[in-house]
Amino acid sequence: MSIFKAVGSNLVSHPPDQGVVQPLEKRLQIEHLISPSNPLATELTAGKDVVDGLGQAPKSLPPHYFYDDRGSQLFEQICGLPEYYLTRTETAILQQYAAAIAQITGPCELVELGSGSAVKTRILLDAYASLEQPLHYMPIDVSAGILESSARDLLVDYPTLQVHGLVSTYELALAKLEPAQLPTRMICFLGSSLGNLTPVACEVFFAQVKAALKPGEYFLLGFDLQKSPDILEAAYDDSRGVTAEFNLNMLHHLNWRFQGDFDVSQFQHVAFYNESLHQIEIYLKSLRSQTVHLRSLNLALEFAAGETIHTEISRKFNLASMQQDLQAKGLNPIQAWTDAKQWFGLVLCQV
Numbered sequence: 640m641s642i643f644k645a646v647g648s649n650l651v652s653h654p655p656d657q658g659v660v661q662p663l664e665k666r667l668q669i670e671h672l673i674s675p676s677n678p679l680a681t682e683l684t685a686g687k688d689v690v691d692g693l694g695q696a697p698k699s700l701p702p703h704y705f706y707d708d709r710g711s712q713l714f715e716q717i718c719g720l721p722e723y724y725l726t727r728t729e730t731a732i733l734q735q736y737a738a739a740i741a742q743i744t745g746p747c748e749l750v751e752l753g754s755g756s757a758v759k760t761r762i763l764l765d766a767y768a769s770l771e772q773p774l775h776y777m778p779i780d781v782s783a784g785i786l787e788s789s790a791r792d793l794l795v796d797y798p799t800l801q802v803h804g805l806v807s808t809y810e811l812a813l814a815k816l817e818p819a820q821l822p823t824r825m826i827c828f829l830g831s832s833l834g835n836l837t838p839v840a841c842e843v844f845f846a847q848v849k850a851a852l853k854p855g856e857y858f859l860l861g862f863d864l865q866k867s868p869d870i871l872e873a874a875y876d877d878s879r880g881v882t883a884e885f886n887l888n889m890l891h892h893l894n895w896r897f898q899g900d901f902d903v904s905q906f907q908h909v910a911f912y913n914e915s916l917h918q919i920e921i922y923l924k925s926l927r928s929q930t931v932h933l934r935s936l937n938l939a940l941e942f943a944a945g946e947t948i949h950t951e952i953s954r955k956f957n958l959a960s961m962q963q964d965l966q967a968k969g970l971n972p973i974q975a976w977t978d979a980k981q982w983f984g985l986v987l988c989q990v
Contacts, residue, residue, distance in 0.1 A: 663794045669787055672807035672815065686897055686936045693933075693940055699949040700889060702835050703808065707892040708784035713885040715756050715785075720881060722873040725831050726759075728983040729861050733759055733829075736976050737766035740825075740987060743974065744857050746772045748819040751827045752809050754778030757789040759829050764797055774800040775821055779812040809844070813851040825857035831983075833862045834918070834954040845968040849990060858970050858988040865955040866982055868912040875910040875919050875953065883908035886921060886950055898934035905929060909947065919953040958984045 692699045705714070718726035740763065741747070747767065751760055757778060764774055774797055780786040783806045790802045801820075805812045813826075826848055836844055848858055875882055886908045890901040909922040925942035932939050961984065962972040970988040977984050 663791065666794055666801050667790060667804075668802065669783075669790070669804045669806065671783065672805055672811050673781065686933075689893065689897065689933065690936055690938055693938065693948070697947060697949060698940075700893075702951045703781055704889050704892050705885065705950075706781050707888070707895070708782050710885060710888045710892060711755060711780075711782040711785040713881060713888060716881050717877070717885060718758075720877045720879065722877045723882075724870070724874060724982060725863055728978050728980075729829060729985065730759055730762070732861075732976050732978055732983060732985050733762040736985070737762045738769070739974070740859065741766040741770050741772065743987065744823055744825055746821045746823070747857070748775040748777065748821045748824045749827060750777040750779065750816065750824060751829070752779050752812070753828070753830065753832050754780045754789065754804075755782075755785060757793060760827070761793070761796075763827070764793070764800070768797065773821060775803075775819075776800060777803050777805065777816075779805045779807055779809065781806065781808060810847060813847045816851050818853075819856070823856050824852065825859055826852060827859045829859070829861040831861065831863040831953060833860065834956070835951055836954075837952070842968075845965070845970060849969050852990045854990050856990055858965075858990070860961075860965070860986050860988065862956050862961060862984050862986075863953070864958060864977070864982055864984050865917055868914060871912045871919055871955065872910065875921060876908070882910070886910075886923060889950055890923065893933060897936050897938075899932065900934075901931050902929065906948075917955045919951075919955075920949070921951040921953070922947040922949055956984065958986075962986060 688701050689704070692701060717723050749760065749763060751757070754760065760776065760778075764776065767774055776793065778786055778790060786804045786806055790804050794800055794802060805815075828848075833841065833844075852858065887903050887906060890899075890903045890906060893899045894901050905926045907924045907926055909924050911920060912918070913920050925944060925946045927944050929942050930939060931942065958975060958977060958981070962975060965972050965986065965988050969990060971990070972986050972988050975984065975986045
Protein backbone atom coordinates (compact mmCIF):
# COMPACT_ATOMS: atom_id res chain seq x y z
CA MET A 640 0.00 0.00 0.00
CA SER A 641 1.46 3.38 -0.94
CA ILE A 642 2.13 5.99 1.70
CA PHE A 643 0.17 9.03 0.49
CA LYS A 644 0.56 12.27 2.37
CA ALA A 645 -1.41 15.41 1.69
CA VAL A 646 1.05 17.79 0.14
CA GLY A 647 -0.02 21.35 -0.49
CA SER A 648 1.86 24.27 -1.90
CA ASN A 649 2.30 25.66 1.59
CA LEU A 650 3.78 22.49 3.07
CA VAL A 651 7.38 22.81 4.19
CA SER A 652 9.04 19.83 5.80
CA HIS A 653 12.20 20.27 7.83
CA PRO A 654 14.91 17.62 7.77
CA PRO A 655 15.81 16.02 11.08
CA ASP A 656 19.32 16.11 12.47
CA GLN A 657 21.42 14.04 10.13
CA GLY A 658 22.78 11.90 12.93
CA VAL A 659 19.29 10.77 13.95
CA VAL A 660 17.93 7.67 12.20
CA GLN A 661 14.17 7.91 11.76
CA PRO A 662 11.80 5.03 10.96
CA LEU A 663 11.44 4.34 7.26
CA GLU A 664 7.86 5.60 7.02
CA LYS A 665 8.85 9.00 8.42
CA ARG A 666 11.56 9.35 5.79
CA LEU A 667 9.26 8.55 2.86
CA GLN A 668 6.85 10.93 1.17
CA ILE A 669 5.14 10.10 -2.13
CA GLU A 670 3.11 12.73 -3.94
CA HIS A 671 0.86 11.81 -6.87
CA LEU A 672 0.57 14.61 -9.41
CA ILE A 673 -1.01 12.52 -12.18
CA SER A 674 -3.51 10.27 -10.40
CA PRO A 675 -6.90 10.40 -12.18
CA SER A 676 -8.57 11.90 -9.11
CA ASN A 677 -5.99 14.67 -8.84
CA PRO A 678 -7.08 18.00 -10.36
CA LEU A 679 -3.53 18.40 -11.63
CA ALA A 680 -3.89 15.30 -13.82
CA THR A 681 -2.31 15.81 -17.24
CA GLU A 682 -2.68 14.39 -20.71
CA LEU A 683 -1.00 11.25 -19.42
CA THR A 684 -4.30 10.29 -17.78
CA ALA A 685 -6.67 12.29 -19.98
CA GLY A 686 -5.48 10.64 -23.21
CA LYS A 687 -5.57 13.73 -25.40
CA ASP A 688 -2.07 12.97 -26.64
CA VAL A 689 -3.21 9.48 -27.67
CA VAL A 690 -6.14 10.87 -29.66
CA ASP A 691 -3.89 13.45 -31.31
CA GLY A 692 -1.05 11.03 -32.07
CA LEU A 693 -3.15 8.18 -33.44
CA GLY A 694 -5.37 10.59 -35.36
CA GLN A 695 -2.56 11.97 -37.49
CA ALA A 696 -0.79 10.46 -40.50
CA PRO A 697 1.59 8.80 -39.92
CA LYS A 698 0.35 7.58 -36.54
CA SER A 699 2.50 8.13 -33.44
CA LEU A 700 2.43 7.76 -29.67
CA PRO A 701 4.49 9.62 -27.05
CA PRO A 702 7.10 7.38 -25.39
CA HIS A 703 5.86 7.99 -21.85
CA TYR A 704 3.23 5.31 -22.56
CA PHE A 705 6.03 2.74 -22.41
CA TYR A 706 6.14 3.17 -18.66
CA ASP A 707 3.36 1.44 -16.86
CA ASP A 708 4.64 -0.88 -14.13
CA ARG A 709 5.25 -3.74 -16.59
CA GLY A 710 7.02 -1.41 -19.02
CA SER A 711 9.28 -0.14 -16.26
CA GLN A 712 10.17 -3.72 -15.33
CA LEU A 713 10.95 -4.57 -18.95
CA PHE A 714 13.15 -1.51 -19.29
CA GLU A 715 15.16 -2.64 -16.26
CA GLN A 716 15.67 -5.97 -18.06
CA ILE A 717 16.80 -4.13 -21.19
CA CYS A 718 19.42 -2.29 -19.18
CA GLY A 719 21.07 -5.63 -18.34
CA LEU A 720 21.15 -7.02 -21.89
CA PRO A 721 24.56 -7.67 -23.52
CA GLU A 722 23.66 -5.52 -26.54
CA TYR A 723 22.46 -2.59 -24.43
CA TYR A 724 25.82 -0.90 -23.74
CA LEU A 725 24.27 2.38 -22.58
CA THR A 726 23.56 1.55 -18.95
CA ARG A 727 26.84 -0.20 -18.16
CA THR A 728 28.86 2.50 -19.95
CA GLU A 729 27.19 5.36 -18.09
CA THR A 730 27.44 3.40 -14.84
CA ALA A 731 31.20 3.03 -15.31
CA ILE A 732 31.54 6.78 -15.91
CA LEU A 733 29.56 7.53 -12.74
CA GLN A 734 31.60 5.06 -10.71
CA GLN A 735 34.76 6.83 -11.80
CA TYR A 736 33.59 10.42 -11.34
CA ALA A 737 30.76 10.48 -8.76
CA ALA A 738 33.18 11.53 -6.01
CA ALA A 739 34.28 14.48 -8.13
CA ILE A 740 30.66 15.47 -8.71
CA ALA A 741 29.93 15.38 -4.97
CA GLN A 742 32.99 17.47 -4.23
CA ILE A 743 32.00 20.08 -6.83
CA THR A 744 28.42 20.49 -5.62
CA GLY A 745 28.85 19.99 -1.87
CA PRO A 746 25.73 19.10 0.18
CA CYS A 747 23.12 18.69 -2.52
CA GLU A 748 19.53 17.55 -2.95
CA LEU A 749 19.29 15.06 -5.82
CA VAL A 750 16.26 15.36 -8.11
CA GLU A 751 16.09 12.56 -10.67
CA LEU A 752 13.88 12.66 -13.76
CA GLY A 753 12.76 9.17 -14.78
CA SER A 754 14.22 7.54 -11.68
CA GLY A 755 13.16 3.94 -12.42
CA SER A 756 14.93 1.49 -10.11
CA ALA A 757 17.49 4.17 -9.10
CA VAL A 758 20.44 1.80 -9.59
CA LYS A 759 22.78 4.52 -10.86
CA THR A 760 21.49 6.91 -8.22
CA ARG A 761 23.11 4.71 -5.59
CA ILE A 762 26.51 5.59 -7.01
CA LEU A 763 25.84 9.27 -6.40
CA LEU A 764 24.34 8.62 -2.94
CA ASP A 765 27.43 6.61 -1.99
CA ALA A 766 29.66 9.47 -3.10
CA TYR A 767 27.76 12.03 -1.01
CA ALA A 768 27.58 9.66 1.96
CA SER A 769 31.35 9.07 1.85
CA LEU A 770 31.84 12.82 2.23
CA GLU A 771 29.45 12.73 5.22
CA GLN A 772 26.96 14.94 3.43
CA PRO A 773 23.17 14.77 4.10
CA LEU A 774 21.17 12.63 1.70
CA HIS A 775 17.97 14.03 0.20
CA TYR A 776 16.50 12.39 -2.89
CA MET A 777 13.51 13.37 -5.03
CA PRO A 778 12.72 10.65 -7.62
CA ILE A 779 10.27 11.59 -10.39
CA ASP A 780 8.63 8.84 -12.43
CA VAL A 781 5.29 8.13 -14.11
CA SER A 782 5.27 4.59 -12.69
CA ALA A 783 4.03 4.72 -9.09
CA GLY A 784 4.88 1.07 -8.49
CA ILE A 785 8.55 1.18 -9.37
CA LEU A 786 8.99 4.60 -7.74
CA GLU A 787 7.73 3.38 -4.38
CA SER A 788 9.53 0.03 -4.46
CA SER A 789 12.87 1.61 -5.37
CA ALA A 790 12.39 4.35 -2.75
CA ARG A 791 11.77 1.77 -0.03
CA ASP A 792 14.85 -0.21 -1.05
CA LEU A 793 16.96 2.94 -0.87
CA LEU A 794 15.58 3.88 2.55
CA VAL A 795 16.56 0.47 3.92
CA ASP A 796 20.12 0.78 2.59
CA TYR A 797 20.63 4.45 3.50
CA PRO A 798 19.36 4.94 7.08
CA THR A 799 19.57 8.76 7.04
CA LEU A 800 18.15 9.24 3.54
CA GLN A 801 15.04 11.40 3.10
CA VAL A 802 12.91 10.61 0.01
CA HIS A 803 10.15 12.76 -1.47
CA GLY A 804 8.92 10.97 -4.58
CA LEU A 805 6.75 12.56 -7.27
CA VAL A 806 4.57 10.36 -9.47
CA SER A 807 4.52 12.75 -12.38
CA THR A 808 5.62 13.73 -15.83
CA TYR A 809 8.84 15.73 -16.04
CA GLU A 810 7.07 18.91 -17.08
CA LEU A 811 4.61 18.97 -14.21
CA ALA A 812 7.20 18.01 -11.61
CA LEU A 813 9.72 20.62 -12.74
CA ALA A 814 7.05 23.30 -12.57
CA LYS A 815 6.14 22.32 -9.00
CA LEU A 816 9.57 21.90 -7.40
CA GLU A 817 9.71 23.57 -4.01
CA PRO A 818 12.95 25.20 -2.79
CA ALA A 819 15.68 22.73 -1.90
CA GLN A 820 16.11 21.87 1.77
CA LEU A 821 19.87 21.54 1.35
CA PRO A 822 22.27 24.32 0.31
CA THR A 823 21.91 23.41 -3.35
CA ARG A 824 20.12 21.06 -5.72
CA MET A 825 21.11 18.94 -8.71
CA ILE A 826 18.57 17.80 -11.28
CA CYS A 827 19.77 14.51 -12.77
CA PHE A 828 18.67 13.29 -16.19
CA LEU A 829 20.63 10.08 -16.63
CA GLY A 830 20.43 7.34 -19.22
CA SER A 831 19.77 8.30 -22.82
CA SER A 832 16.27 9.71 -22.36
CA LEU A 833 17.27 13.09 -23.78
CA GLY A 834 17.53 11.32 -27.13
CA ASN A 835 13.80 10.57 -27.02
CA LEU A 836 13.08 14.27 -27.48
CA THR A 837 12.86 15.97 -30.85
CA PRO A 838 15.12 18.99 -31.32
CA VAL A 839 12.18 21.32 -30.57
CA ALA A 840 11.14 19.33 -27.49
CA CYS A 841 14.75 19.32 -26.35
CA GLU A 842 14.83 23.12 -26.47
CA VAL A 843 11.65 23.26 -24.36
CA PHE A 844 13.03 20.71 -21.89
CA PHE A 845 16.26 22.62 -21.31
CA ALA A 846 14.23 25.80 -20.70
CA GLN A 847 12.09 23.94 -18.15
CA VAL A 848 15.14 22.61 -16.34
CA LYS A 849 16.73 26.06 -16.20
CA ALA A 850 13.49 27.58 -14.90
CA ALA A 851 13.34 24.96 -12.14
CA LEU A 852 16.85 25.77 -10.90
CA LYS A 853 18.09 28.77 -8.97
CA PRO A 854 21.40 30.46 -9.79
CA GLY A 855 24.24 28.25 -8.61
CA GLU A 856 22.23 25.02 -8.76
CA TYR A 857 23.24 22.08 -10.95
CA PHE A 858 22.07 19.89 -13.82
CA LEU A 859 23.70 16.49 -14.47
CA LEU A 860 22.95 15.19 -17.97
CA GLY A 861 23.75 11.82 -19.53
CA PHE A 862 23.40 11.20 -23.27
CA ASP A 863 24.43 8.68 -25.90
CA LEU A 864 27.07 9.55 -28.48
CA GLN A 865 27.21 8.82 -32.21
CA LYS A 866 28.76 5.46 -33.20
CA SER A 867 28.48 2.51 -35.61
CA PRO A 868 24.93 1.72 -36.81
CA ASP A 869 25.55 -1.99 -36.15
CA ILE A 870 26.17 -1.31 -32.47
CA LEU A 871 23.19 1.01 -32.22
CA GLU A 872 20.65 -1.21 -33.99
CA ALA A 873 21.58 -4.25 -31.89
CA ALA A 874 20.97 -2.21 -28.72
CA TYR A 875 17.39 -1.47 -29.78
CA ASP A 876 16.49 -4.85 -31.28
CA ASP A 877 18.15 -7.41 -29.03
CA SER A 878 18.45 -11.12 -29.76
CA ARG A 879 16.25 -12.10 -26.78
CA GLY A 880 13.33 -9.94 -27.89
CA VAL A 881 13.08 -7.94 -24.66
CA THR A 882 13.13 -4.62 -26.51
CA ALA A 883 10.38 -5.87 -28.81
CA GLU A 884 8.28 -6.87 -25.79
CA PHE A 885 8.90 -3.45 -24.24
CA ASN A 886 7.70 -1.69 -27.39
CA LEU A 887 4.64 -3.95 -27.75
CA ASN A 888 3.77 -3.46 -24.09
CA MET A 889 2.73 0.07 -24.98
CA LEU A 890 -0.36 -1.46 -26.63
CA HIS A 891 -1.13 -3.47 -23.48
CA HIS A 892 -0.85 -0.21 -21.54
CA LEU A 893 -3.30 1.54 -23.86
CA ASN A 894 -5.71 -1.39 -23.62
CA TRP A 895 -5.66 -1.20 -19.84
CA ARG A 896 -5.77 2.56 -19.48
CA PHE A 897 -8.28 3.39 -22.20
CA GLN A 898 -10.41 0.22 -22.50
CA GLY A 899 -8.73 -0.78 -25.74
CA ASP A 900 -8.82 -3.94 -27.82
CA PHE A 901 -5.40 -3.91 -29.53
CA ASP A 902 -4.49 -7.48 -30.54
CA VAL A 903 -0.83 -7.19 -29.63
CA SER A 904 0.04 -10.39 -31.53
CA GLN A 905 -0.90 -8.57 -34.75
CA PHE A 906 1.82 -5.91 -34.36
CA GLN A 907 5.57 -6.16 -34.84
CA HIS A 908 8.51 -4.28 -33.33
CA VAL A 909 10.68 -2.41 -35.88
CA ALA A 910 13.87 -0.47 -35.09
CA PHE A 911 16.56 1.01 -37.35
CA TYR A 912 19.19 3.76 -37.38
CA ASN A 913 18.56 6.85 -39.50
CA GLU A 914 22.13 7.93 -40.29
CA SER A 915 21.20 11.30 -41.78
CA LEU A 916 19.35 12.36 -38.60
CA HIS A 917 21.67 10.47 -36.20
CA GLN A 918 18.75 8.72 -34.51
CA ILE A 919 17.30 5.30 -33.85
CA GLU A 920 13.66 5.16 -34.97
CA ILE A 921 11.24 2.67 -33.39
CA TYR A 922 7.83 1.65 -34.72
CA LEU A 923 5.00 -0.81 -34.19
CA LYS A 924 3.92 -2.29 -37.54
CA SER A 925 0.43 -3.66 -38.13
CA LEU A 926 0.65 -7.17 -39.60
CA ARG A 927 -2.80 -7.01 -41.21
CA SER A 928 -5.69 -4.69 -41.91
CA GLN A 929 -7.57 -4.24 -38.65
CA THR A 930 -9.81 -1.96 -36.61
CA VAL A 931 -8.89 -1.07 -33.02
CA HIS A 932 -11.05 0.69 -30.42
CA LEU A 933 -10.11 2.74 -27.38
CA ARG A 934 -13.54 2.94 -25.82
CA SER A 935 -12.93 5.39 -23.00
CA LEU A 936 -11.54 7.83 -25.60
CA ASN A 937 -14.42 7.14 -28.03
CA LEU A 938 -11.78 6.34 -30.63
CA ALA A 939 -11.92 3.85 -33.52
CA LEU A 940 -8.72 3.33 -35.49
CA GLU A 941 -8.24 1.76 -38.91
CA PHE A 942 -4.88 0.13 -39.68
CA ALA A 943 -3.76 -1.01 -43.11
CA ALA A 944 -1.43 -3.99 -43.40
CA GLY A 945 2.11 -2.68 -42.92
CA GLU A 946 0.99 0.64 -41.39
CA THR A 947 3.13 1.81 -38.50
CA ILE A 948 2.85 3.66 -35.22
CA HIS A 949 5.95 5.70 -34.48
CA THR A 950 6.70 5.13 -30.77
CA GLU A 951 10.18 6.47 -30.16
CA ILE A 952 13.29 8.13 -31.45
CA SER A 953 16.66 7.91 -29.73
CA ARG A 954 18.93 10.66 -30.96
CA LYS A 955 22.70 10.29 -30.74
CA PHE A 956 24.80 13.34 -29.97
CA ASN A 957 28.22 14.94 -30.32
CA LEU A 958 29.83 15.79 -26.98
CA ALA A 959 31.28 19.16 -27.99
CA SER A 960 28.09 20.28 -29.76
CA MET A 961 25.99 19.31 -26.75
CA GLN A 962 28.11 21.45 -24.45
CA GLN A 963 27.69 24.40 -26.79
CA ASP A 964 23.91 23.89 -26.81
CA LEU A 965 23.75 23.73 -23.02
CA GLN A 966 25.85 26.87 -22.71
CA ALA A 967 23.50 28.69 -25.07
CA LYS A 968 20.53 27.72 -22.85
CA GLY A 969 22.10 29.11 -19.70
CA LEU A 970 23.03 25.66 -18.39
CA ASN A 971 26.77 26.27 -18.20
CA PRO A 972 28.91 23.12 -18.52
CA ILE A 973 31.57 23.04 -15.82
CA GLN A 974 32.82 19.48 -16.36
CA ALA A 975 32.31 16.76 -18.98
CA TRP A 976 33.25 13.09 -18.86
CA THR A 977 33.16 10.16 -21.26
CA ASP A 978 34.37 6.55 -21.43
CA ALA A 979 37.49 5.27 -23.16
CA LYS A 980 35.53 4.38 -26.33
CA GLN A 981 33.71 7.72 -26.28
CA TRP A 982 30.38 5.94 -26.51
CA PHE A 983 28.54 7.94 -23.84
CA GLY A 984 28.73 11.45 -22.39
CA LEU A 985 28.06 12.94 -18.95
CA VAL A 986 28.02 16.69 -18.41
CA LEU A 987 27.67 18.64 -15.14
CA CYS A 988 26.16 22.08 -15.67
CA GLN A 989 25.52 25.01 -13.34
CA VAL A 990 22.99 27.80 -13.70
